[in-house]
Amino acid sequence: MLPEGADTVVIQEVSARDGDRVTFSTAGAPGRHVRRRGRDFSEGDVLLRRGRPLTIRDLALAAAMNHASVPAYRRPRVALVATGDELVAPGADPGPGQIVHSNGFMLAALARREGAEVLDLGIVPDRLDETVAAIRRARAAAVDVLVTTGGASVGDYDMVQDALTAEGMALAFWKVAMRPGKPLMSGRLGPVHVLGLPGNPVSSFVGAVLFLVPLLRRLQGRDDVTLAVEPAVAARDLKPNDERADHLRATLSVDPEGRLVATPVGDQDSSLLAPLGLADALLVREPHAAAVPAGGLCRVIRLPA
Ligand SMILES: Nc1nc2c(c(=O)[nH]1)N[C@H]1C(S)=C(S)[C@@H](COP(=O)(O)OP(=O)(O)OC[C@H]3O[C@@H](n4cnc5c(N)ncnc54)[C@H](O)[C@@H]3O)O[C@H]1N2
Numbered sequence: 001m002l003p004e005g006a007d008t009v010v011i012q013e014v015s016a017r018d019g020d021r022v023t024f025s026t027a028g029a030p031g032r033h034v035r036r037r038g039r040d041f042s043e044g045d046v047l048l049r050r051g052r053p054l055t056i057r058d059l060a061l062a063a064a065m066n067h068a069s070v071p072a073y074r075r076p077r078v079a080l081v082a083t084g085d086e087l088v089a090p091g092a093d094p095g096p097g098q099i100v101h102s103n104g105f106m107l108a109a110l111a112r113r114e115g116a117e118v119l120d121l122g123i124v125p126d127r128l129d130e131t132v133a134a135i136r137r138a139r140a141a142a143v144d145v146l147v148t149t150g151g152a153s154v155g156d157y158d159m160v161q162d163a164l165t166a167e168g169m170a171l172a173f174w175k176v177a178m179r180p181g182k183p184l185m186s187g188r189l190g191p192v193h194v195l196g197l198p199g200n201p202v203s204s205f206v207g208a209v210l211f212l213v214p215l216l217r218r219l220q221g222r223d224d225v226t227l228a229v230e231p232a233v234a235a236r237d238l239k240p241n242d243e244r245a246d247h248l249r250a251t252l253s254v255d256p257e258g259r260l261v262a263t264p265v266g267d268q269d270s271s272l273l274a275p276l277g278l279a280d281a282l283l284v285r286e287p288h289a290a291a292v293p294a295g296g297l298c299r300v301i302r303l304p305a
């Protein structure tokens with residue numbers, strides 16, 4: 001606070017005191033070294049809007065604005081269940097017909113990145129009783145979301161939906177006109193949102209990006225619910241599409257004119273994690289999209305790191 005009538009501060013380094021007299025070696029400009037009231041914020045300013053996560057800096061700002069508490073959503077809790085007799089944990093020595101479990105690690109990291117707490121219930125064999133037991137564990141833990149992987153299709157050992165139905169799930173939808181990820185399933189088990197993802201790792205990942213991320217964001221009251229879709233230039237010819245929306249794994253670069261360029265990776269099979277690891281984006285093709293020549297426009301969703 002400045003004394004009444006003063007409007008400028010002169011620092012002591014350029015001041016000399018002689019009793020009650022002060023002389024300055026440099027003239028102070030009016031208003032120098034004064035921070036005016038309301039320069040940072042004023043009464044009634046709205047600086048923290050709903051619909052986005054509070055950053056570290058937001059917390060300092062909220063405190064500085066004298067808020068002892070702020071209304072916020074709690075982190076959603078997500079249970080993960082991987083189904084499949086063939087699955088073994090990483091580090092095991094897989095025998096014939098065995099597959100190393102990878103989906104859970106990707107899903108756990110994605111869910112945490114989206115603000116969730118994760119309860120990983122691990123691998124469950126393709127048996128109705130074991131699948132039901134895992135669903136009950138998830139419910140007993142009072143999770144908000146249950147994500148299953150595998151056993152989502154129409155095979156004799158695809159019993160995730162049977163187990164969920166036996167436990168009282170209200171099915172919202174099953175099978176989506178998309179590639180990869182067609183056998184994706186969604187429903188409600190009382191308060192628990194259920195997302196059944198296909199077992200193929202890329203199908204699981206794409207399903208999680210397109211359905212789990214928006215669900216978690218919605219549960220946290222965010223207003224950026226879906227990942228942004230951006231225009232890009234296709235580096236290769238794109239074939240006309242069939243009835244399923246396609247999500248091609250693609251790398252991104254910027255051409256000399258500053259345009260975003262998307263190059264689909266060579267092998268788009270939904271079991272392949274190495275090309276997925278190289279990709280920066282999903283190149284989205286609408287159902288029945290016409291062919292696009294190299295250099296034509298396409299749309300991409302950037303992938304979370
Ligand atoms: N008759 C039909 N068969 C299939 C159809 C169809 O429409 N009609 N759809 C195909 C599509 S598309 C997909 S995708 C798969 C997905 O089916 P499931 O969810 O039942 O997948 P699984 O058989 O359990 O697994 C497929 C594949 O992925 C491997 N896998 C499973 N879990 C994991 C994991 N946690 N980590 C790594 N890899 C995993 C699994 O071993 C299989 O190789 O259905 C098609 N069939």
Ligand code: MOO
Pocket residue numbers: 178179180181182183198200202203270
């Ligand atoms: O949709 Mo499946 O996900 O193509 O392999």
